[in-house]
Amino acid sequence: EAGVVQSPRYKIIEKKQPVAFWCNPISGHNTLYWYLQNLGQGPELLIRYENEEAVDDSQLPKDRFSAERLKGVDSTLKIQPAELGDSAVYLCASSSGGGLGQGAGSYNEQFFGPGTRLTVL
Amino acid sequence: QKEVEQDPGPLSVPEGAIVSLNCTYSNSAFQYFMWYRQYSRKGPELLMYTYSSGNKEDGRFTAQVDKSSKYISLFIRDSQPSDSATYLCAMTPTGTASKLTFGTGTRLQVTL
Numbered sequence: 001e002a003g004v005v006q007s008p009r010y011k012i013i014e015k016k017q018p019v020a021f022w023c024n025p026i027s028g029h030n031t032l033y034w035y036l037q038n039l040g041q042g043p044e045l046l047i048r049y050e051n052e053e054a055v056d057d058s059q060l061p062k063d064r065f066s067a068e069r070l071k072g073v074d075s076t077l078k079i080q081p082a083e084l085g086d087s088a089v090y091l092c093a094s095s096s097g098g099g100l101g102q103g104a105g106s107y108n109e110q111f112f113g114p115g116t117r118l119t120v121l
Numbered sequence: 122q123k124e125v126e127q128d129p130g131p132l133s134v135p136e137g138a139i140v141s142l143n144c145t146y147s148n149s150a151f152q153y154f155m156w157y158r159q160y161s162r163k164g165p166e167l168l169m170y171t172y173s174s175g176n177k178e179d180g181r182f183t184a185q186v187d188k189s190s191k192y193i194s195l196f197i198r199d200s201q202p203s204d205s206a207t208y209l210c211a212m213t214p215t216g217t218a219s220k221l222t223f224g225t226g227t228r229l230q231v232t233l
Binding site: 004040041042043044045048056091093095105106107108109110111112113114115117 | 125127129153155157162163164165166167170172173209211216217220221223224225226
């Protein structure tokens with residue numbers, strides 16, 4: 001089974017330029033996450049989708065960041081314009097929905113892609 | 122203060138040593154506790170998770186959770202050079218489709 005696919009793997013841009021990242025989750029996973037990982041830090045959630053609906057975007061800097069998941073499958077994260085401080089790794093993850101009746105103690109694993117390493121010059 | 126605190130290391134141990142990795146947290150709502158392993162230039166991969174307090178063992182790995190102290194641990198027995206990676210603790214209140222709160226990660230180097 002293919003894992004979470006992300007592209008590009010690496011991107012170098014100059015500040016003030018736009019950039020976009022693409023993610024294709026594991027087939028059948030209806031929950032998709034975008035995380036930001038700064039150097040030497042753990043990932044931090046930017047946005048979570050349930051199918052095509054953004055259900056948690058409280059940590060997304062909406063002045064310059066946007067995301068979409070139009071058909072509830074793959075997703076795009078965009079930054080416009082990029083700033084020097086946006087240099088980081090952008091991770092996409094997906095998980096299956098637990099649905100009703102999932103018992104306590106069950107964890108729906110979030111599977112992570114390899115990430116896109118962004119460098120803003 | 123961060124919700125989850127983790128010593129960033131680096132931690133260097135000889136092959137065969139027992140490794141102890143730890144995290145503390147402040148949010149009492151956390152019920153699920155995960156350990157992810159991340160190799161250089163790769164995404165995190167789940168090692169194991171524990172629900173509520175208690176111990177869980179999987180091969181050379183043992184996870185412990187003490188909710189009363191808000192303290193979790195991962196022990197690696199008979200460490201191997203292939204265990205060299207960054208180990209991230211993560212926590213969440215619910216098991217389904219929820220935000221993970223990660224520690225900073227501890228970089229581990231197992232030497233020959």
